[in-house]
Amino acid sequence: MTENTSSIVSKVWSFCNVLRDGGVSYGDYLEQLTYLIFLKMAEEYRNPPYSRDIGIPGEYSWDTLKQKRGAELDTHYRKLLEELGKKSGMLGQIFLKAQNKISDPAMLYKVIDMIDKESWVMMGVDTKGEIYEGLLQKNAEDTKSGAGQYFTPRPLIKVMVExxxxxxxxxxxxxxxxxxxxxxxxxxxxxxxxxxxxxDKEQNRFLKDKTFGGNEIVPGTRRLALMNLFLHNIGEIDGEPLISISDALIADPGDRYDYVLTNPPFGKKSSMTFTNEKGEIEKEDLTYNRQDFWVTTSNKQLNFVQHIHTILRTGGQAAVVLPDNVLFEGGAGETVRKKLLETTDLHTILRLPTGIFYAHGVKANVLFFEAKEASKDPWTKEVWIYDYRTNVHHTLKKNPLKYADLEDFIKCYNPEDRHNRKETWSEDNPDGRFRKFSYEEIVARDKTNLDIFWLKDASLADLDNLPDPDVLANEIVENIEASLESFREVLGIINGNGE
Structure with a gap:
């Protein structure tokens, strides 16, 4: 980090801490930064040498904000947010339903003044990205806000991409x-x-405008994603947004991708909340009746697996974070697993430890598969499983997941030639974490169960190998919370609200 970058990051964080004392959350501060940095960049683009009209009316330009103070600033800023939210394209999407969460006009002006002193267009992509990504992570750590469910550990994402x-x-x-x-x-x-x-120039243009596409149905999260991409030089300030706010599961969008990299939201059921005739709040399970799906279910993750299969081009690669239940659940789960093994090459599963996600009690995996053309014979011949769960202990605060923790997995995966791999497990080395299973071995298992493990839990055999008390306490909390979620689902079924 350069001295200038460090100075900017420090200033942004200092205001964040002051605002926190005044009751403004990381998420609220992040939203206000989004609006204000976008306005400042639009002003910079309006001036030479860019001379681009971003579509912001003169009465709501950056200069109008700088000139006002006190209650007048508060009133003007609120009106500005409301009016820009009515615009088309990226501009309107960034400001859609925007509200001022900094109630103290003096503090609002200080944030405006801080942003005004920097040239954001000329600032390096790495600097802008570091500021924004840092705030996103802090927002995810604020567990009460629930923002963590939209934040996948960056080291895991990097490993999946590599x-x-x-x-x-x-x-x-x-x-x-x-x-x-x-x-x-x-x-x-x-x-x-x-x-x-x-x-080259053509490849850079494609990367900026045509490479990425996706969905995010939570408006505030989508706003942060659009700004995050924009600050990283992805998309145009006066162009159409690359991320749709529609529910991806509603219908086949028609778009096809060469790669799908994703972490579908945790929680098994898709549901909507509504008020009945008596004024009572009710939940109703959502099922998606799509002709391209193998099975109709209200299980959110199973529906995302089916959707990903649809939007992958033949030969396309997917890496998807999925909870354990997708690997062992019967009924619709078994159907989806069998179809996935038959129609794709499901070549690798990475078993993840607990303690790496902000949602407690999550036991997840990464499934890597390649879409294939129609065939009468199953495409999956072998599934290679890397167990990075057994005897592995992580906590978000004291021992968070690091990129180095998964370097051995990358080596075993062998990205340069994944068809040339070697098991680290053998009868002579029963503690090896990388092991392959044939298609025949898997389909012979009850319900085509892919939740496969073979390593012995050392803590069960040797009390000297027990993890630290805080790690054990965290694991107990996670297991209790996961059990409570399962009980809630059972209760929903008993009450007639489940499948």
Whole structure:
């Protein structure tokens, strides 16, 4: 980090801490930064040498904000947000239903003044990205806000991208993109000298405007994603948004991607909340009756797996974070697993440990598969499983997941030639974490169960190997919370609200 970059980051964070004391959350501060930095950049683009009209009326320009103080500033800022939210394109989407959350006009002016002192268009992409990504992570850590469900650990995303190794001039989709983490990691990979690519003018233009596409149905999260992409030089300030606000599961969008990198939202059921005739709040399970789906279910993750299969081009690669229930659940789950094994090459599963997500009690995996053309014979011949769960202990605060923790998995995955792999497990080395299973072995398992493990839990055999008390306490909390969620689902079924 350069001295100038460090200074800017420090200033942004200092205001964040002051505003927190005044009751403004990380998420609220992040939204206000989004609006204000966008306005400042629009002003910079309006002036030479760019001379671009972004569509912001003169009465709501950046200069009008700088000239006002006190209650007049508060009134003007609120009116500005309301009017810009009515505009078309990226502009209207950034300001859609925007509200001022900084109630103190003096503090609002200080934030405006801080932003005004920097040239954001000329600032390096890495600097802007570092500021914004840092705030996104802090927002995710604020567990009470629930923002963590839209934030996948960045080291995990980087590992997934490096295994898939996206190529220039190909498209990348994420049907539930949260704040855009997968898009940014793919962008960094494609532009990094370490990837071996040297993009020409046409490839850079394609990367900026045509590579990425996806969905995010939560308006505030989508706003953050659009701004996150824009600050990383993805998309145009006066162009159409690359991320749709529509529910990806409603219908086949017609778009097809060369890669899908995603982490569908946690929680098994898709549902909507409504008020009945008596004025009572009710929930109703959502099922998606799509002709392209193998099975109709209200299970959210199973529907996303089916949707991803639809939007992948033949030969397209997917890397998807999915909870354990997708690997072992019967009924619709078994149907989806069998179809996935038959119609794609489901070649790799990475078993993840608990303690790496902001949602407690989550036991998840990354499934890597390649879409194939129709065939009478199953495409999956072998599934290689890397167990990075057994005897692995992480906590968000004291031992968060790091990129280095998964370097051995990348080595085993062998991205340069994944068809040339070697097991680290053998009868002579029963502690090896990388092991393959044939298609015949898997389909012979009850319900085609893919939740496969073979390593012994050392803590059960040797009390000296027990993890630290705080790790154990976190695991107990996670298991209790996961159990409570399962009980809630059972209760829903008993009450007639489940499948």
């Amino acid at each position: 295994c898939v190794r996206p190529e220039p001039m190909k498209t990348i989709g994420d049907p539930c993109c949260g704040t855009g983490g997968f898009f940014l990691a793919a962008y960094d990979f494609l532009t990094s000298p370490e990837s071996g690519y040297q993009l």
